Amino acid sequence: MKVLVPVKRVIDANIKVRVKADQSGVELNNVKMAMNPFCEIAVEEAIRMKEAGSVEEIIVVAAGPEKSQETLRTGLAMGADRGVLITSDTPLEPLSVAKLLKAVVEKEGTELVLMGKQAIDGDNNQTGQMLSALLGWSLGTFVSTIECNDGGYKVVREVDGGLESVQLTKPSVITVDLRLNEPRYASLPNIMKAKKKQIDYYTPDDLGVDVTPRVHVLKVVEPPPREAGIMVQSAAELVDKLKNEAKVI
Amino acid sequence: MSVLVIAEHDNAEIRAATLNTVTAAQQLGDDIHVLVAGADCAAAANVACQISGVTKVHVADAPEYAHDLVENIAPLIQQLAGDFSHVLAPASTYGKNILPRAAALLDVQQISDITEIQSADTFVRPIYAGNAMATVQSTDAIKLITVRTTAFEAAAETGGSATLEEVAATGDTGLSQFVGQELTRSERPELTTAGIIISGGRGMQSSENFAMLERIADKLGAAVGASRAAVDAGYVPNDYQVGQTGKVVAPDLYIAVGISGAIQHLAGMKDSKVIVAINKDEEAPIFQVADFGWAADLFKAIPEFEAALDDAA
Numbered sequence: 001m002k003v004l005v006p007v008k009r010v011i012d013a014n015i016k017v018r019v020k021a022d023q024s025g026v027e028l029n030n031v032k033m034a035m036n037p038f039c040e041i042a043v044e045e046a047i048r049m050k051e052a053g054s055v056e057e058i059i060v061v062a063a064g065p066e067k068s069q070e071t072l073r074t075g076l077a078m079g080a081d082r083g084v085l086i087t088s089d090t091p092l093e094p095l096s097v098a099k100l101l102k103a104v105v106e107k108e109g110t111e112l113v114l115m116g117k118q119a120i121d122g123d124n125n126q127t128g129q130m131l132s133a134l135l136g137w138s139l140g141t142f143v144s145t146i147e148c149n150d151g152g153y154k155v156v157r158e159v160d161g162g163l164e165s166v167q168l169t170k171p172s173v174i175t176v177d178l179r180l181n182e183p184r185y186a187s188l189p190n191i192m193k194a195k196k197k198q199i200d201y202y203t204p205d206d207l208g209v210d211v212t213p214r215v216h217v218l219k220v221v222e223p224p225p226r227e228a229g230i231m232v233q234s235a236a237e238l239v240d241k242l243k244n245e246a247k248v249i
Numbered sequence: 250m251s252v253l254v255i256a257e258h259d260n261a262e263i264r265a266a267t268l269n270t271v272t273a274a275q276q277l278g279d280d281i282h283v284l285v286a287g288a289d290c291a292a293a294a295n296v297a298c299q300i301s302g303v304t305k306v307h308v309a310d311a312p313e314y315a316h317d318l319v320e321n322i323a324p325l326i327q328q329l330a331g332d333f334s335h336v337l338a339p340a341s342t343y344g345k346n347i348l349p350r351a352a353a354l355l356d357v358q359q360i361s362d363i364t365e366i367q368s369a370d371t372f373v374r375p376i377y378a379g380n381a382m383a384t385v386q387s388t389d390a391i392k393l394i395t396v397r398t399t400a401f402e403a404a405a406e407t408g409g410s411a412t413l414e415e416v417a418a419t420g421d422t423g424l425s426q427f428v429g430q431e432l433t434r435s436e437r438p439e440l441t442t443a444g445i446i447i448s449g450g451r452g453m454q455s456s457e458n459f460a461m462l463e464r465i466a467d468k469l470g471a472a473v474g475a476s477r478a479a480v481d482a483g484y485v486p487n488d489y490q491v492g493q494t495g496k497v498v499a500p501d502l503y504i505a506v507g508i509s510g511a512i513q514h515l516a517g518m519k520d521s522k523v524i525v526a527i528n529k530d531e532e533a534p535i536f537q538v539a540d541f542g543w544a545a546d547l548f549k550a551i552p553e554f555e556a557a558l559d560d561a562a
Binding site: 016019129139142163166177216220222227231232235238246248 | 318352357359361423425428432502544550560
């Protein structure tokens, strides 16, 4: 079985983002970029499935600027077998990405898509759900455990009230949450080997997908800052402030 | 304009997140419909009819809607959406799961997690874990939107007298089956609706030590939360987690105990009205967002805080 793992290039999770002075977006120039952390978890899970013998080939796919190739190389160095890069200078919305991924799934004949539950830039949390709809496949979101079985996959989902188990009939789209696994670091020999792994290039036109944005970003601003607070020295002082000044207890 | 709100419910009661979503809907139009999809959900539908401002409740009562299975509910939303200018769901794990699937079926680019409505097509939403706020304008004919519930007041649970209309079910796709659930049982309020929250971080050091926070929670009628570090360390279950990838909360009072204040955690609580931080590290970033900071060892500070609450009571 082939598994497809979409990966996104985003600002490194440890970097503080800065809004551009002209309010057109956040500053991406000269900022350290990395693979979206949830995508790393999806790649790791695919590799574990391959190690367990339930997957034969792992294809990582990225959609975005040419430089997303670096993100694909990261996935290949972790252990994915080959890459697909869909280059687009137009910013891609979740629905467009879902349409592009659908085209790749159909081209490659994959039966499972493993992906992050959301990217930490747009925080949309949509692409996996949308892809499952376009394919007509079963969907598991916020997944923290995956068990392969005869019919498909038994997944545990992290929902607001606790945990929920669902049996998915394959083929499936599964979006992964933080506690699924701890992604591995790529070793130096594997980073070298990854440079020789195959990457196929497409454009949205090649895949017959119209990626014209439906949503216009009018402006991006910093959130209002919080006023600096005060330090208290004792429990009595804290309780007094909460009761008589803030009036919240 | 008519607005459809997808209700989150347990077949008997309507979940609080639905009420905040109704308030958001009222800013978009005055004909507010609510969809209650479930199995044996007549009770929940009747409760929905009472919500202030709701004009009509569509009830889809069928076995295939029993466990919120997304593959079955999305086609139902698709079938109804054509009559509405906007379809709204809470940005809970429920809404985040089902609405994008319905949006793709409708060929609509959904807008996630809005915190403000500027006009019928223009919304404000946080990006980068709330480190930036984007104002976005949708060009789709129908707007599908998830609503950050902490950004909108809850609509009154009573005062409404909506009409009830049954909707034909769309059938079981058979794509997935519910197996079971382990819900965390608690007598305390839910994190997302609590007026006061006390959260512990890695500094709590063990699962047992959370009992100190629980005692204070019970005195204050508060919910207990945790940072990702405390959840990852196994001190408390995952659904305690407050943060970018856990629950986003905005109570009147948030007390952070032994939490350093990683960006990830701040994203989930920095809109709280009053923030208290108790941490022995004076340099901890949590103090930068706290209204009241107390640099102290929590194992000394928490018992003192508990005693001071008793004294003040």
